[in-house]
Amino acid sequence: MYNQSEFGNLENYLLEKKSFKKTSCEHTLNTYVFTGEVELKKHRFKKFSLLLINTYDEKALEILSKFFFLLCITIALVTIINFLGNDIADWFYILGIVFSLIPLIISLCIQNVLEYYQDTFCKKCGNKLACEEVGEPIMKETSSFGDYTLTVTRHWKCRYCGNVDTRESSENIFAEQGEMLPAVSLKGIECRKCGGIGTIVETKRPDIKEIGKKRLTRRYYNCTLCDHEDISESEEITFHGTHTG
Ligand SMILES: [Zn+2]
Ligand SMILES: [Zn+2]
Ligand SMILES: [Zn+2]
Structure with a gap:
């Protein structure tokens, strides 16, 4: 000691x-x-989480999160393929990056909501x-x-x-x-x-x-x-x- x-x-x-x-x-x-x-856990975006959890169940939230993640990858790939293939304008390239980041952020937010869901879900009574x-x-x-x-x-x-x-x-x-x-x-x-x-x-x-x-x-x-x-x-x-x- x-x-x-x-x-x-x-x-x-x-x-x-x-x-x-x-x-x-x-x-x-x-x-x-x-x-x-250590400190008690702090959940971010609590109101947003409550709204989504009241509307969707866990499975739906998982699917939504995956959907937005795949959307991000798809937009990013389409942007890259176009960038390599043709002489596209710079604005298209920048727009592609921006539009692929938005679903990524949404996906991460839903991940956060899922964590709140799991923390507050009671396995015993199912509420x-x-x-x-x-x-x-x-x-x-x-x-x-x-x-x-x-x-x-x-x-x-x-x-x-x-x-x-x-x-x-x-x-x-x-x-x-x-x-x-x-x-x-x-x-x-x-x-x-x-x-x-x-x-x-x-x-x-x-x-x-x-x-x-x-x-x-x-x-x-x-x-x-x-x-x-x-x-x-x-x-x-x-x-x-x-x-x-
Ligand atoms: Zn000594
Ligand atoms: Zn020690
Ligand atoms: Zn309970």
Whole structure:
């Protein structure tokens, strides 16, 4: 175990996620397990979702989402084929791109609606728009020498039958092991416990996760002199939007 101050930036991160609650770390021989509280799930475009869910069932929403996705690909292909084939005007090309993006956006919106549908659907009594999130959602991270995984556990209570469903998911949070720092970059670092300089080594590959626009890197250090373990988490803002949580 290590004390709370060693979390550094992780504390700030959790503060922002919610008023500070305890995060704990447990490690057995080769595996570190971090558990901490996170925020209740926020659904976007709620009114739009309610409207669609009241009108369509799950199957219809899935079909709609697929239809718009295929429409996007079709328009994009037609545009490309025309572009390669003839001397088409630039405006046609630009128009094709714009018209292929619109169904893509619609498809992604419906995906979002589907998520809301699944979150609020009660599997026990079969009512839609029935469940509400209750209790405290917990994020659990497991990091070993070869693997890093992350899951979020949430509780959903049905307002019709009272059933509480506990669901675990990775919530599409990007999580992977990164690369260790070159040994040279640790040369000037001082051990926080014994003050030894150049005695710190990185013991395993870092954990990297992306939540929203934040990319958090957790590194594991050990002092070769006093055996002090230091786990630090730092964040940086990412500007690419490829994997958002
Ligand atoms: Zn520990
Ligand atoms: Zn129910
Ligand atoms: Zn030391």
